[in-house]
Amino acid sequence: YKFSDPKRFDVVVFPVADGSYYIKRVIGLPGEKVQILPDGTILINDKALDEHYGKETIWDPGIAAQPFYLGKDEYFVLGDNRNNSEDSRYANIGNVKRDYIIGKAWFRFSGLGSFGTIK
Numbered sequence: 176y177k178f179s180d181p182k183r184f185d186v187v188v189f190p191v192a193d194g195s196y197y198i199k200r201v202i203g204l205p206g207e208k209v210q211i212l213p214d215g216t217i218l219i220n221d222k223a224l225d226e227h228y229g230k231e232t233i234w235d236p237g238i239a240a241q242p243f244y245l246g247k248d249e250y251f252v253l254g255d256n257r258n259n260s261e262d263s264r265y266a267n268i269g270n271v272k273r274d275y276i277i278g279k280a281w282f283r284f285s286g287l288g289s290f291g292t293i294k
Contacts, residue, residue: 203251237264
């Protein structure tokens with residue numbers, strides 16, 4: 176991301192407080208209004224987000240239960256395994272500042288014979 180900014184649905188890498196790195200999908204972009212409804216619908220600027228990356232309906236919208244605006248350098252990220260993911264819905268992660276995003280994940284390797292590009 177030296178020459179461009181993350182785009183919606185990119186899978187990005189960023190560090191967290193314990194020194195490890197998280198890999199999450201960009202859902203909300205700088206300046207957008209974000210909210211997750213009780214039925215799991217993700218709203219961006221009051222419109223339902225058409226996406227098919229989450230593997231299940233979101234049970235806990237966390238801090239996104241109430242609408243909020245992202246700052247000019249903030250991104251809202253979610254894990255694809257939505258109900259078992261520490262992501263922007265929780266205060267310990269929160270919105271990810273642009274300066275913390277170190278790159279885009281594009282390849283996965285998870286054991287013998289299990290690898291490929293990330294979509």
